[in-house]
Every structure is written in C-alpha cells, then in structure tokens.
Amino acid sequence: MAPPLFVGDVTLPLQFLDRKQSRTQSHAMLFFSYFKDLVGREVTVELKNDLAIRGTLISVDQYLNIKLENTRAVDQDNFPHMLSVRNCFIRGSVVRYVQLPPEGVDVDLLHDATRREARGG
Amino acid sequence: MATGLRLVTERVGDGAGEPILDAQNGEELVHVQPSVSIALGNRPLESPGTLYISSKQVVWLSDVDRTKGYAVDFLSVSLHAVSRDPEAYPSPCIYTQIETGVEDDESESSDSENNETLDLSKITEMRLVPSDPDQLDTLFEIFCDCAELNPEPVDEEDGEHNWVFSADNLVTESGDGEESEWISQNSVPTIGHSNGDHDLANTVLQVLLWALRFYEQTFSPTR
Structure with a gap:
C-alpha cells in the first residue's frame, strides 16, 4: 500500500472501515478517542466520491460520523456548490481519509495505541 | 446497502x-x-x-x-x-x-x-x-x-476469509466421526472470526506505523 502524501498534514486512511463495521468496532473506538482530541482543530475530510471538505472539527461519534463547521470544498472548481455550507455532517462510512494538522498528531499516543493493538491483536 | x-x-x-x-x-x-x-x-x-x-x-x-x-x-x-x-x-x-x-x-x-x-x-x-x-x-x-x-448494518455473514478458512477446517477435521463434525461446526465461526480480526488489527497497525513514520520523517527535530 502506498498511501498518498499530503504536505504539511498527516493523513489517516479510513477505507477499511467501510467493509466490516462489526469487527472494526474496537479499532473504530481507537480512532474515535483519537479524533475526539482533535475537536476544535482544522481537518480535511476526503470522501469516497473525491470531495474533500476542510473545516473545524466540531464532533465525532463512535461511528466516526464527523461534524464540521466553517467548511469549504478544497477543490472549489469541481464542487462549487460546496463553497459555503456553514456546518456539515459527514457519514462515517463515506469517509476515505482524514487529514490532520501536524500539531494535532500526538506521537506518543500513536506509539501507545500501536503497541496496544500489536499486543491485543 | x-x-x-x-x-x-x-x-x-x-x-x-x-x-x-x-x-x-x-x-x-x-x-x-x-x-x-x-x-x-x-x-x-x-x-x-x-x-x-x-x-x-x-x-x-x-x-x-x-x-x-x-x-x-x-x-x-x-x-x-x-x-x-x-x-x-x-x-x-x-x-x-x-x-x-x-x-x-x-x-x-x-x-x-x-x-x-x-x-x-x-x-x-x-x-x-x-x-x-x-x-x-x-x-x-x-x-x-x-x-x-442508523449506523452501517452489521453484516454477520460477510467475509470470504471466513468461508475459505472454514472450508479448510472442515476438510482437515472431517473423517473422525460425528464428534469432530460437531466441533468443526461450532468452532469454525470463532476461528474464522478471530482470523478476520487479526488481519484487521494488522491493517490498523500498519496504518498507525505508517502515520508514525511519516510524522517522524516530516517533523523530526533533526531534519
């Protein structure tokens, strides 16, 4: 797998969540608690239909449904009607990537979570 | 869907x-x-x-x-x-x-x-x-x-992985009479399930490791 790189941001692929929601429950919970710490920060959510929306993260729930405020489409030429929605709710199952602000990435937390996953399998 | x-x-x-x-x-x-x-x-x-x-x-x-x-x-x-x-x-x-x-x-x-x-x-x-x-x-x-x-419906039967795994299992455990058949029928879903989970845990692990690597490469204090 060669994940795309986004300069200045860290991107977490979430595609695997769409197929086996039942088994991803614990992993979804991991991301859930991780994303909760990012509330109030600016993130970019890329959907499976290629629409990418940038906005302030307002809330995230256990299904990784995401609420954004002050949103704008990253590619405004192709998605002009998304210019100006003020608040926006995105269904977790249609999210492909979430790009996080670098300062929002807690490297220790990722370390810990990774180790826990490796141990708990 | x-x-x-x-x-x-x-x-x-x-x-x-x-x-x-x-x-x-x-x-x-x-x-x-x-x-x-x-x-x-x-x-x-x-x-x-x-x-x-x-x-x-x-x-x-x-x-x-x-x-x-x-x-x-x-x-x-x-x-x-x-x-x-x-x-x-x-x-x-x-x-x-x-x-x-x-x-x-x-x-x-x-x-x-x-x-x-x-x-x-x-x-x-x-x-x-x-x-x-x-x-x-x-x-x-x-x-x-x-x-x-309305979260995504939980699909208990999905996963080709389970199917392949359980088919293998049935083959290896058959031939020992009724008891092993009972065991295979009951144990297969559990084994298949944990197998699926393991794959997924690996995926998550890789994702996290990659994120970590990328983070360290990009923001390493030593440049």
Missing part, C-alpha cells in the same frame, strides 16, 4: 396523507416540517410539499398530488449541511448528498434534464428548502440525530 432515492406513490390518512412507516420494525416519526420545497439533482424546485423525518428515512410528500413523493434512507445520506450562501444556491436549504449504489461514471449525467423519465436511483444531490429559513438549524440537528440512529 445504499439504495438512493425512491419514489413514494402510496400514503395513509385523509387529505394530503402521511408516509407509510415500518412501525413493526421500530420506525417512528421524528419530525414533520410543513411547507418544504425539494430539488433533486439539478432539477428545478418542486412544491408545495411536507417533509417527514422518521427514525429511518427522510420522506417528502407533495401536498397536491397523493401519488407524488420521494424518500431516502438515512443509510444513503452520506452528507448533509446547511447552505445559506445565495451564490451556492438561491434559497437557504438543507443540502444532502446521496449514495446511490450506482457506479460513479453512470450517475447523474448533465443531460438528464432532457429525459422525460427521471431516474431517481441516479440522483446524488437533494436540496430541501423550508419556507421558513429559521428552521434550517433545527432540521440540521434532527438529521444529525437520525443519522446516528
């Missing part, structure tokens, strides 16, 4: 009537918003109508034509938003994107307006315009609440 928009031609009750809800499976009416216009895709606004939000779906019914209405399950609503910028759309509205289950390149060709018959299954956008724009925030929150009531 996602089914997209449906035509609603039947309803119950007198006058304009109400949508038929699946009460036996726990579907409840959550909110009724009178005087709402609807626009599907790039098509013009249709009005007047009434919006019914249930715990499972969004239903718009024409006030004048009892055979005319549209419905979409919350499972198929991939995004909803409040749109107030007149440049984006002339009327303040709830903007929704709909997952159709139709292949992307097939959906919503721009010349669809020429077609007499409207193919609802290919509509990927729906706008709901309440006559009172002050209701937009309330509607938005109701949409949020109902979306959370």
